[in-house]
Amino acid sequence: MGLVIIGAMGASYFIANTKTSDPTIISLIVIAVTGMLLIISFVITNSFERIADASRMKTEFISIVSHQLRAPLTNLRFSLDLLTSDKNKEDVSEYYSILKENTTRMGDLIDNLLTVSRIETGKFPLRKETISLEVITKRLIHKFQPFIKASNVEVVLKEEKGLPNTVGDSLWIEQVIENLLDNAIKYTPGGGKIEIKIEKKRGKLYFSIQDSGVGIPKREQKFIFSKFFRSKNALKKQTHGSGLGLHIVKKVLELSGGKIWFKSKENKGTTFFFFLPIKNHQA
């Protein structure tokens, strides 16, 4: 590409020279042609890099999904090997539990994949129900208490009094908050703090969840909502994820009339923000 630009500079100089003898005009023509070619080469290079990135992420996604499916499959297989052998009949009920949990795990992963597929093809209907973000969040904090205690983190909810409701699919909005809370707990080391805020601002309902965890490296931040992506810091903390969660979260919020974004600093923590429309502001 560099050679093409140099060649074009030379050619434009010679052509300009045949048309005019004014050095200012010749310079302007050469600069204009060079500038256009630089812009074109930037766009082409960027496109190829995006295609290569997309291709790399797809390969990475297939690798991650294969690994995530193989993990419960191996558990199933080894447990079945034990149950069908003539040895070790003492822990039979425990092995049956392993079989049950791992088939559920595989089912959950496949459900996630199908959800992504439905979102992509526009076959993802969301119900319109009256939702209290405060009620959902309190319920999830209660549900996560054993995990919160085991992780030795503090979870604090700060909500304004008299918060309005929003409208959305309660099941999916609950999954959104659950995903964000689950990630915050997983990626915050023991002794850390997670602060959740719900407030009314600028005619919308704002939710934020701030952790003091591992953070997202700057170079990875643009990929965080991509469906094939898992941050290296995330892999260091927890290996059983498919990389689909945040992609689904973003799509659900957008389809519900909202938006999600975040700010993060490595080793300092991450804050995810989203807003949803307020119920009585719905059309």
Add this chain to the structure above:
Amino acid sequence: MKKILFIEDEADLQKSMGDVLEGQGYEVISALDGEVGLRLAKTRRPDIILLDLILPKKDGFEVFEELKKDSATRDIPVIVLTNLEKMEDVEKALELGARTYLVKANYTLEEVVSKIKKALEQ
């Protein structure tokens, strides 16, 4: 009694492999993440290490590299036990000195245990 350090984040796999290996007279030391695995390798000096590659805190390759740097753990044989099967992962593990590289999903429990026993006898 020979000691096997099993560095694997899947608790269910720890259970099934641990039960079989203990039933065959081995002492099994469990580690659910790379950092604990490294610490136990140094403090418990196992006769062999079974090492998964995708691990929390420190991944399997980081653990392997640190094992090789430490004179106390350098000579402990390592069997990589993983579900990754990219050629570059296999090559990297063998370059680091893995005794063998097993893709868990491709073997029965009995086959895996048989390979571990063979490595311990060498």
